[in-house]
Amino acid sequence: MKISKQEVERVAQLARLDMSSGEVEKMTGQLDSILRYVAKLDELDTTGVAVTTHTQDVVNAFRDDEVRDSLPRDKALAAGPRHNDETFVVPKVIG
Amino acid sequence: MHNLTIGAIREQLSRKEITSTALVESVLARIDAVDERIKAYLNLDRDGALAAAEQADKDGGSGLLHGIPVAVKDVLCTRNMPTTCGSRILEGFIAPYDATVIEKLHNAGAIILGKLAMDEFAMGSTNENCAFQVPENPWKAGYVTGGSSGGSAAAVAAGECFASLGSDTGGSIRQPASLCGVVGLKPTYGRVSRYGLVAFASSLDQVGPLTRDVFDCALMMNVISGHDERDSTSIRRDVPDFTTALTDGLQGVRVGIPREYFGEGLDPEVEKAVRGGIDMLREAGAEIVDVSLPHTEYCVAVYYLIAPAEASSNLARFDGVRFGYRDMKAESLIDMYRQTRSQGFGDEVKRRILIGTYALSAGYYDAYYKKASQVRTLIKDDFAAAFDQCDLVVSPVTPTPAWKIGENADDPLALYLSDILTISANLAGIPGLSVPCGFSSDGLPIGMQMQAAHFNEDILLKAAWNLEQRAGVVDKKPAGLD
Numbered sequence: 198m199k200i201s202k203q204e205v206e207r208v209a210q211l212a213r214l215d216m217s218s219g220e221v222e223k224m225t226g227q228l229d230s231i232l233r234y235v236a237k238l239d240e241l242d243t244t245g246v247a248v249t250t251h252t253q254d255v256v257n258a259f260r261d262d263e264v265r266d267s268l269p270r271d272k273a274l275a276a277g278p279r280h281n282d283e284t285f286v287v288p289k290v291i292g
Numbered sequence: 293m294h295n296l297t298i299g300a301i302r303e304q305l306s307r308k309e310i311t312s313t314a315l316v317e318s319v320l321a322r323i324d325a326v327d328e329r330i331k332a333y334l335n336l337d338r339d340g341a342l343a344a345a346e347q348a349d350k351d352g353g354s355g356l357l358h359g360i361p362v363a364v365k366d367v368l369c370t371r372n373m374p375t376t377c378g379s380r381i382l383e384g385f386i387a388p389y390d391a392t393v394i395e396k397l398h399n400a401g402a403i404i405l406g407k408l409a410m411d412e413f414a415m416g417s418t419n420e421n422c423a424f425q426v427p428e429n430p431w432k433a434g435y436v437t438g439g440s441s442g443g444s445a446a447a448v449a450a451g452e453c454f455a456s457l458g459s460d461t462g463g464s465i466r467q468p469a470s471l472c473g474v475v476g477l478k479p480t481y482g483r484v485s486r487y488g489l490v491a492f493a494s495s496l497d498q499v500g501p502l503t504r505d506v507f508d509c510a511l512m513m514n515v516i517s518g519h520d521e522r523d524s525t526s527i528r529r530d531v532p533d534f535t536t537a538l539t540d541g542l543q544g545v546r547v548g549i550p551r552e553y554f555g556e557g558l559d560p561e562v563e564k565a566v567r568g569g570i571d572m573l574r575e576a577g578a579e580i581v582d583v584s585l586p587h588t589e590y591c592v593a594v595y596y597l598i599a600p601a602e603a604s605s606n607l608a609r610f611d612g613v614r615f616g617y618r619d620m621k622a623e624s625l626i627d628m629y630r631q632t633r634s635q636g637f638g639d640e641v642k643r644r645i646l647i648g649t650y651a652l653s654a655g656y657y658d659a660y661y662k663k664a665s666q667v668r669t670l671i672k673d674d675f676a677a678a679f680d681q682c683d684l685v686v687s688p689v690t691p692t693p694a695w696k697i698g699e700n701a702d703d704p705l706a707l708y709l710s711d712i713l714t715i716s717a718n719l720a721g722i723p724g725l726s727v728p729c730g731f732s733s734d735g736l737p738i739g740m741q742m743q744a745a746h747f748n749e750d751i752l753l754k755a756a757w758n759l760e761q762r763a764g765v766v767d768k769k770p771a772g773l774d
Contacts, residue, residue, distance in 0.1 A: 213611070214642055232650075235593040251495055252495070278612060288627075
């Protein structure tokens with residue numbers, strides 16, 4: 198096995214996903230077959246090969262540092278599941 | 293009227309033979325008649341479209357799409373309609389701004405009818421991952437539209453809009469275009485702004501058109517292309533009038549046939565249709581040359597590490613705080629994140645978040661993400677070498693025509709492998725197009741893929757237009773819908 202149930206549970210924890218033991222079981226099998234497939238890349242020697250994270254030759258895109266209008270607060274808050282007209286409201290963080 | 297091309301509509305509108313109101317009414321009637329079967333629309337702005345048409349008739353106007361009803365994949369933010377990305381986690385979400393491509397459609401005078409079904413967060417090859425409904429292929433009930441822009445392809449094929457926009461991260465415009473028998477173009481990475489496109493894999497995503505014919509595709513590209521300062525990856529480069537590329541004859545054009553794209557698993561009918569299309573390109577004057585893209589067999593593995601890695605990061609924003617669904621019962625912040633995401637995301641999205649998180653996690657980054665990014669370089673170099681020998685690379689879009697809904701649904705890897713012919717264009721950042729070239733014996737459409745070097749969309753459009761003139765399939769419409 199490329200990945201164990203415990204590793205799937207750990208990754209789910211990192212990704213903030215809750216999964217039932219049945220889901221973990223099924224996902225472990227599927228992730229294992231995907232990881233076994235992608236291990237195909239090990240056939241290639243990539244020593245010294247540069248990474249590609251972006252396909253075009255652009256570096257940084259700057260604009261003049263000037264103040265512009267931003268999204269008004271009421272519009273930014275409007276799609277939030279809970280807000281108090283000033284901020285988003287979430288369950289208490291510090292007990 | 294619902295089957296007209298935009299080219300024909302523009303002429304008839306300019307001669308005042310038709311009105312925008314009549315166009316919108318005709319398309320709405322068509323949607324009423326067929327969408328129960330096709331299930332392409334997630335949201336239809338009937339009143340808005342009629343009002344916009346009335347205004348367009350009153351004002352007149354010279355925009356390229358003045359008074360013409362189109363629709364967009366539900367991954368593009370719109371201020372006046374919900375944007376769900378086919379996901380429960382965004383059910384009811386209304387964006388506070390329009391995507392740049394939506395602004396460009398409006399500026400060209402287009403009327404946006406509604407939002408089209410898609411695989412959840414554009415993750416899928418069949419549209420079966422849409423949380424709300426599974427659209428069906430206009431050519432055959434019970435068959436997939438392809439994905440993830442399945443609604444965008446099906447709506448154009450079924451006469452439910454005159455053109456649409458989709459997004460393509462690993463084939464999501466070209467593959468459904470092929471399976472539904474329409475033209476679809478994934479532009480060069482950076483050609484079209486991604487501002488307001490809900491991100492799946494940011495180094496691969498690109499917005500593009502799905503249309504009835506190649507001329508309409510060129511016209512839509514004229515409307516949506518161009519640099520946008522709100523997308524720092526969009527490229528400062530002049531946009532040509534793509535319609536001027538559509539001239540008869542391919543003398544001096546070298547068409548490369550990559551041997552790796554005609555390998556095992558290719559359906560014989562697909563191969564026959566595509567080889568027939570290649571003969572038509574030759575008859576049009578093109579020189580046909582053999583080329584090799586030796587790292588093709590590694591594309592799927594590279595893609596299914598890089599795309600999930602980027603997705604796992606992009607989808608972290610769906611946490612129940614700023615938009616969309618929240619589990620209101622959660623008592624702590626962490627529980628709220630976990631429960632919101634677990635209830636809001638479907639299985640395929642969870643699967644990709646897990647693969648991506650794993651591939652980026654401590655101890656695995658070098659073996660998976662870095663390795664994949666290095667092999668991506670080799671794939672990109674393959675294309676650079678091929679484009680020394682030819683101007684475009686021609687192949688099938690998918691190994692098979694459309695298949696039955698439900699087939700492969702439990703085998704994610706089998707579905708991933710079906711993306712093998714389209715993924716490379718995204719990894720290399722080059723443009724790719726699908727144009728209808730024939731039909732299977734079952735009457736299902738078959739597309740030809742054309743890929744070219746960065747910013748050579750004009751060559752793709754020219755070759756596709758020449759094929760379209762000769763293939764004689766552009767006027768064929770799905771039967772049994774009327």
